[in-house]
Amino acid sequence: MITAGIDIGSITAKAVVLSDDRMLGSKVAFSGYNAQQAGKGIFDDLLKELEMDASSIEKIVSTGYGRNSVTFADKAITEIICHGAGAYYLNPEVRTVIDVGGQDSKVLTIHSNGTVKDFAMNDKCAAGTGRFLEVMARAMESDLDDFGPLSLRSGSPSKISSICTVFAESEVISLIAKGESRENIIAGIHESVASRISSMARRVGVKEPVMMTGGVARNIGVVRALERALGVSIEVSEFAQVNGALGAAVMAVNL
Amino acid sequence: MTDTDKEKHGKKMQSDGKMQKIMTGYYIDAKTAGETGKKVAWITSGGPVEPLIAMDIIPVYPENHGAMIGASKMGADLCQKAEEMGYSGDLCSYARADIACSVVDGGPIGGLPRPDMLVCCNNICGTVMKWYEVQARYYNVPLFILDTPFSHTKYTDEAKRYVQRQVEEYVTFLEGVCKKRLDRDRMEEVGRLSVEAQRLWQAVLDTAMNKPSPMTCFDAFFHLALIVTLRGTQTAVDYYRSLLEEMEQRVADGIGAIPNEKYRLLWDNLPIWYRLKWLSQKFAAHDACLVADTYTSAWCMSLRYMTDEGNFLDSMGEGYARAYLNIGVDEMIKIVLEMVDKYDVDGFVMHSNRSCKPYSLGQYDIQRAVQKERGIPSVIIESHMVDERSFSESQTETRIDAFMEMIGQKR
Numbered sequence: 001m002i003t004a005g006i007d008i009g010s011i012t013a014k015a016v017v018l019s020d021d022r023m024l025g026s027k028v029a030f031s032g033y034n035a036q037q038a039g040k041g042i043f044d045d046l047l048k049e050l051e052m053d054a055s056s057i058e059k060i061v062s063t064g065y066g067r068n069s070v071t072f073a074d075k076a077i078t079e080i081i082c083h084g085a086g087a088y089y090l091n092p093e094v095r096t097v098i099d100v101g102g103q104d105s106k107v108l109t110i111h112s113n114g115t116v117k118d119f120a121m122n123d124k125c126a127a128g129t130g131r132f133l134e135v136m137a138r139a140m141e142s143d144l145d146d147f148g149p150l151s152l153r154s155g156s157p158s159k160i161s162s163i164c165t166v167f168a169e170s171e172v173i174s175l176i177a178k179g180e181s182r183e184n185i186i187a188g189i190h191e192s193v194a195s196r197i198s199s200m201a202r203r204v205g206v207k208e209p210v211m212m213t214g215g216v217a218r219n220i221g222v223v224r225a226l227e228r229a230l231g232v233s234i235e236v237s238e239f240a241q242v243n244g245a246l247g248a249a250v251m252a253v254n255l
Numbered sequence: 256m257t258d259t260d261k262e263k264h265g266k267k268m269q270s271d272g273k274m275q276k277i278m279t280g281y282y283i284d285a286k287t288a289g290e291t292g293k294k295v296a297w298i299t300s301g302g303p304v305e306p307l308i309a310m311d312i313i314p315v316y317p318e319n320h321g322a323m324i325g326a327s328k329m330g331a332d333l334c335q336k337a338e339e340m341g342y343s344g345d346l347c348s349y350a351r352a353d354i355a356c357s358v359v360d361g362g363p364i365g366g367l368p369r370p371d372m373l374v375c376c377n378n379i380c381g382t383v384m385k386w387y388e389v390q391a392r393y394y395n396v397p398l399f400i401l402d403t404p405f406s407h408t409k410y411t412d413e414a415k416r417y418v419q420r421q422v423e424e425y426v427t428f429l430e431g432v433c434k435k436r437l438d439r440d441r442m443e444e445v446g447r448l449s450v451e452a453q454r455l456w457q458a459v460l461d462t463a464m465n466k467p468s469p470m471t472c473f474d475a476f477f478h479l480a481l482i483v484t485l486r487g488t489q490t491a492v493d494y495y496r497s498l499l500e501e502m503e504q505r506v507a508d509g510i511g512a513i514p515n516e517k518y519r520l521l522w523d524n525l526p527i528w529y530r531l532k533w534l535s536q537k538f539a540a541h542d543a544c545l546v547a548d549t550y551t552s553a554w555c556m557s558l559r560y561m562t563d564e565g566n567f568l569d570s571m572g573e574g575y576a577r578a579y580l581n582i583g584v585d586e587m588i589k590i591v592l593e594m595v596d597k598y599d600v601d602g603f604v605m606h607s608n609r610s611c612k613p614y615s616l617g618q619y620d621i622q623r624a625v626q627k628e629r630g631i632p633s634v635i636i637e638s639h640m641v642d643e644r645s646f647s648e649s650q651t652e653t654r655i656d657a658f659m660e661m662i663g664q665k666r
Contacts, residue, residue, distance in 0.1 A: 065649060080657035081664070104653075115664040118626070121654060123637045203619060 003059045005082065005248025006039050011102035011130060012215060013038040015046045018249035021089075025050045026242040034041075035066030039073075059252035063244050064104065077251050079244045080108055080119050083105030086247030087211045088114035090237045093209035098197060098226065098234070099243070101217035102130040107201040120200045126165040128196030130216045135165055136189045139172045142180060145160075151187040151221030158188030168192060175217045187221065194225035201230060210234045213243035224235060235244065266510060268474065270498045277490060278480055285313045285368045294433060296373040297390065299383045300483055301553075301578045302376035302401065303571055305449050308487040309442040310429050315367055316484055317390075321349030321641055324356070327363040330641035336361075348610040349643035350386040357393055361649070372396050372432045374425075378403040378578040380613045399428045403576040407583035410560070410573050418572035426568075435607025439568075446567020449487040451559070455495035455557040456482045462502040463546040464598055465512025469502045472548040473535040474512060474521045482554040517542035518662055521594055522623070523549045524606035524614050525640040537652065541659040547598040549591060553579040584617035588624045595629050602662050603633035604655075610639045632665065634658035 002024075007014040013031045017024040027046040033039045039062065047054060055074035063082040069078065079099070087097045088110060097108050105128045108119040126132050137144040151157075158180055160171050168189075175185050193216075210232050216222055218238035227234050239246055288295045296307050300318040307314045323384065324330050330352055336359060337351035338344050344351075360366035373396060375387035384400060391398035401421050404414045426437050459478070485491040520538065522545045527534060536547055538543050557574020564570070596601070603625050606640060608615050612651070622633050634654050639645035 065653075078653050078660060079655040080653070081660045104650075116657070116661050118632065119657060119661075120635075121650070123650075 001059075001253060002057050003061070003249045003252035004043065004057045005245040005250070005252060006043055006060065006062045006070050007064040007079065007082070007242070007244035007248060008035050008039055008062065008069060009064045009079075009102050009215075009244070010104075011134075012241070013042045013064075013066075014245040015042045016242050016245040016249045017046060017050060017052070018246070018253070020163040020239070023239070023246065024052075026239065026245065031066065034105075036071065039066065039070035045074075053196060061248040061252040061255070063248040074252065074255055077248060079104070080106060080121075081116055082244045082247030082251060083213050084108050084110045084116045084247065085114060085250045086239075086243035087213060087244060088159050089250045090239065090243070091209065091211065091235070094211045094235075096201070096204075096210040098201060098210065098212045099214040100128070100130060100193075100197065100212070100222070101214040101244075104184035105129050105197050105200070105214075105216075107197070107204050107206075109204055109207055118204050120204045122196070123202065125163075127163065127168065128193050128200075131212070132166045132175055132193060133189065133216065133219065133222075135169055136172055136186075139169050140176070140185065141176045142182065142186070146220070147186050147190070148220035150183050150216070151190050151222065154181070154183040154187030156184055157191050158184045160185075160188040160192040174191045187225075190219070190225040190230075193222055194229040198229035205232055206232060208232055212236050213240045217241070267500075268470075268501060270478065270494070270501050272429065273494065274478060275478065276487075277494060281484060282364055285315050287372075288313050288366070288368055295368050295376050296372045296374065297367070297370040297387075298374040299376050299379060299387070301379040301575065301580070302374050303422070303575055304439065304484075304572065305445045305487040306426060306429055306442065307374070308485075309445040310433055310435070310437060312371075312429070312534065313368075314484065315370065317353040317367065317386075318349050319484055320356070320362065320364075320367055322414065322526075322528050323364070324352045324362045325641035325643075326454060326531065328529045328643060329362055330529060331644045333359075333361055334642045334644070335635055340620070345609075347380070347382045347386070349641055350382055352641055354386070354389060354393075357390065365443075370394055370396050372428075373398040374401070375399070376401040376403060376575060378575055378581040380580065380611070381604050389626060397428070397432060399425055401425060401575075403581055405581055405583075405628070407579045408586060410577055414576060415572065418576050419569065422568060422572055425478045430513055442568055443565070445487040446571070448489060448492055449562065449567070450564055452482060452486055452488075452495055453555040453558050454493040455492065455499055457552070457558060459495060459499050459502055460547065460552055460555075462506055462595075465506045466519075466599075467513070467516035468544050468546040469505035469510060469512055471512045471535060472545040472551065473526075473531050473579055475548060475551040476531065477525045477586065479551045479554065486554070487536070499662065510543070513539040513542070513544045515542045516544045518544070518659070519548050519598060519600045519603065520545045520602045521549075521591070521598065521600045521603050522606070523591070523618065524608045525550055525611055527606060527636075527638045527646065528640055530638075530646060533648075537655055538659075541655075543602075543659060543662075545604065546600060547594055549579060549587075552594075566659075580613045584585065584620050587617065588621055591625060595625060599632065601665075602631050604658070605633060605635045607635050607637045608640055609645060610641065632658060632661045
């Protein structure tokens with residue numbers, strides 16, 4: 001059976017095509033202004049790459065912030081359930097999933113059968129999300145992709161509050177003005193994100209093995225800071241960013 | 256389910272219109288008190304209203320007014336006005352809306368009638384004391400504060416004496432303002448009516464034990480108004496008796512509050528007044544019925560502690576002091592677990608209300624206890640009861656959808 005999962009996030013759209021438990025391909029693109037177009041666009045592009053026809057896809061599940069805008073999907077399922085299903089597909093032993101995306105961060109615990117046991121999400125604040133890191137990258141005049149490696153070179157991470165993105169940005173600007181090193185500030189930013197997420201994770205109760213998913217999982221600095229904050233090792237799959245779409249494709253199998 | 260079955264469920268209640276009429280009459284009476292020579296007292300939602308009724312004083316509830324402001328989606332403007340006056344945005348949105356409303360005569364009924372006195376009972380929170388002090392200064396009227404010590408697990412003899420002494424002072428205060436004595440026989444009659452209305456209200460809420468439930472907590476939020484405002488009157492007794500009959504008839508006819516009740520849920524904390532319709536439709540779309548809540552049942556709590564019904568004035572203290580928001584988290588957990596069992600619910604929806612700290616503090620502990628003891632899923636929705644600026648639709652939607660998917664997966 002061939003299924004597809006489409007994840008429309010606040011920053012990027014992701015698509016995955018799955019054939020009988022084998023991932024045929026995946027794609028990531030910016031969501032842009034129109035969620036409906038983003039879903040259609042990424043799905044068509046991925047099918048083109050795979051030289052497949054839309055008619056060969058039997059079931060489609062959409063997920064993410066724009067899940068209800070994907071009108072051609074058979075069902076919309078929240079990213080919470082899909083990230084659980086995706087992580088379980090990649091490693092059935094995983095019991096805790098930390099997903100940090102563009103505007104949401106969430107922690108979910110999963111049962112041994114892959115269903116979600118409990119979850120917590122960030123409240124109405126961008127601190128502890130991908131958007132927070134984007135704002136910081138702009139303030140630092142750095143490329144977000146360099147954040148991970150740069151932070152690993154820090155000797156003494158700066159203290160940056162985790163209460164509010166706007167306040168944290170002004171803290172960062174004053175640290176820059178004081179001449180603090182880029183490495184230390186970036187490491188401090190990662191610790192701030194980690195502290196926000198780790199308190200949410202503790203609320204749900206962290207059970208190992210832990211997997212991190214979502215776009216921010218690509219940032220090794222955040223992953224390491226989270227490992228230190230939680231005292232556990234965290235696995236990150238190469239499909240971390242498309243994990244929600246992968247989970248959606250997995251959920252589509254049982255529709 | 257046949258089409259006829261579908262039609263009969265989710266039907267509007269006949270009592271809705273009756274309630275609206277009573278509340279309109281009540282507010283007209285209150286607003287014209289100056290012309291009829293009656294006195295008006297503003298009182299907190301958990302305060303002992305019965306002596307006011309016995310003294311023929313019209314009780315007016317800024318919190319009920321706050322709920323009306325919220326439901327009319329006028330909360331954000333009034334809260335903003337209060338912030339312009341210098342009140343912090345972190346304060347209770349009922350307090351902010353009420354304080355601003357006094358100045359601008361805003362809101363859905365053009366402001367509350369001017370009070371002749373204020374009665375504040377701190378069994379629901381500490382904010383009410385400062386809020387009522389502000390209003391006492393603004394209107395230049397006497398204020399009576401009934402201080403109910405926090406009853407973590409027990410109601411001690413000392414607490415009992417302390418509250419009882421204040422009940423006597425409360426009567427003296429009212430007699431002073433009204434320049435007349437309290438008729439003790441009338442007081443006992445009002446007490447009897449109060450207890451009767453509370454019993455009937457509890458019986459109405461208990462009809463939700465039926466499957467399908469004839470009512471949702473959204474119905475309870477609406478029908479609550481009289482047990483809050485007119486407790487101790489024959490009007491409230493008659494109303495709840497007829498509402499109970501209507502609910503029992505719905506049960507007998509197998510009418511459910513939502514078309515296809517598949518899941519039963521428990522709500523915690525105050526309603527999100529400006530989003531009631533959206534929330535009720537959201538849950539109904541998942542075939543989920545919010546059958547009960549910890550909020551509306553708070554107005555029949557004193558039944559637990561009413562030891563001497565024939566002597567209401569002397570025995571009401573404990574019920575007021577042990578209100579749901581004036582007890583420890585361990586006691587709250589007991590009550591929530593009782594409700595989980597009684598109404599046989601599949602999940603627990605907790606409104607983390609940034610506007611009401613005493614209600615929201617301890618929610619994570621209660622959530623953990625419910626998960627541990629009963630193993631049912633729960634969800635936390637962060638919002639505000641009146642200030643709609645704090646509500647995020649897409650975030651709330653994702654939480655509710657995921658929660659319902661989780662319950663579905665569990666089945």
